[in-house]
Amino acid sequence: MTHLIRRRALLPLASGLLAAPALGQTRRYPDRPVELIVGFAAGGGTDVTARTVARFLERELGGAVVVNNRPGASGEIGLSYVARSRPDGHVLGITNMPGLVSLPIERRAPQFTLNDFEYVANLVADPSAFSVHATSPIRDFDDLVARARQAPETISFGSTGVGTDEHLALVLFQAAAGVKLVHVPFPGAGPMRTAMLGRQVEVGGLNVGEVAATPSGLRMLVQGGTTRSAFAPDVPTFRETGLDVAMSSERGIVVAKGTPEDLVARLREATAKVARDPGFQEQCRAQFTELDYVDGPAWRARLAEADARFRQMWQRQPWAEA
Known part of the structure; x- marks a missing residue:
């Protein structure tokens, strides 16, 4: 009987010891292929940038990154897909500015807003x-x-x-x-x-x-x-x-709002490493792509300023009618 009591007394301690490593474990990410969504048809500058980023991001994340083209509605279909995706870091979107800002302004029933995303980093500014x-x-x-x-x-x-x-x-x-x-x-x-x-x-x-x-x-x-x-x-x-016109296609990476902070931080770190990689920079030069790396928080602040400018522009002349 004494041996039985001792065994029963030790069971909670043993189970606790077995569970302890699990409590300290971090989630494995990515645990399946990561989608990089492009809101335009294959063959354009955004698509080319996405496929280049995907190759280098795979190396930093240690998992597959697959480009998925979801064209239509000036990029809205792709970005709304990202906004509605499960916020677990496995669906990324490559954005276009001004579309990221202009689409919610011009649409009567926008499928996303700036507040529907976590901002990883901007990477490119390709002049129109x-x-x-x-x-x-x-x-x-x-x-x-x-x-x-x-x-x-x-x-x-x-x-x-x-x-x-x-x-x-x-x-x-x-x-x-x-x-x-x-x-x-x-x-x-x-x-x-x-x-x-x-x-x-x-x-x-x-x-x-x-x-x-x-x-x-x-x-x-x-x-x-x-x-x-x-x-x-x-x-x-x-x-x-002599015309005061300036416009570029700014391309960056976002994930759905609510993605855990540690995953957003992981993506920001990986993207920063990609932007600093000499191989990535050389590949972009070979593709005639002008780099403009801006980290997530600074990029979000820049987009807020752009949002104010475009709302003023819309009030002066709704561009959907132009």
Whole structure:
């Protein structure tokens, strides 16, 4: 009987000792492939950036990162998918600014807001650019402005959707130059490039990196950076032409709101390492992608400032109608 009592007395202690390591264990992350959602069709600058980031992020996270294209509604479908996903760090979204900010402003029933995400980091700022077919009769930017003034609403302009950087660059350009073009939205830069090469649209709002990477058949007229791009040093900025227009596609990574702080911190650390990786930087240069790393909290603050600017712009002129 004495031996039995002793054994029973030891059982709670033994079970506690067995459970102790489990209590100290951290969750394994990732425990399945991580999705990196792109809200546009394959082949554009955002898609190229995502696939490059995915390869390097896999190394830092120690698990597979799979790019998943969910195009449509100017990127809203992809971002709303991320916002509604389980907040466990296994669904990431590569964002586009201004779409990340502009879509909730312009939509009557937006599928997400800025408050629906945790912000990992911004990585890229690729200036918006206006390009034409290599054989286009539009000789340069001044010629485009002159033709647009002579024949309003006759020159077609392709973008990747309402509220995207190239569409808002068009809106700002039209207001500054006093002209009106015909806006033609596409589900992504790839389909738009095909339409430009097929002469179905006269001017396309591809980013500098998208044209510089594969310039065959296209000619860049102007770009929306604050300075000339190293990837297109001969192409003037809008501001050099006398128009106060500046616009870029800023691409960063977000996860759903409510993702545990330790996972967000893990993703921020991994993304920072990717941004510092010489191999990643060299790959981006080879793809004509301009880097602009900003950590999550600073990026969120910058987006709040952009939100205020775009709301003022919407009040002056709703761009969905432009």
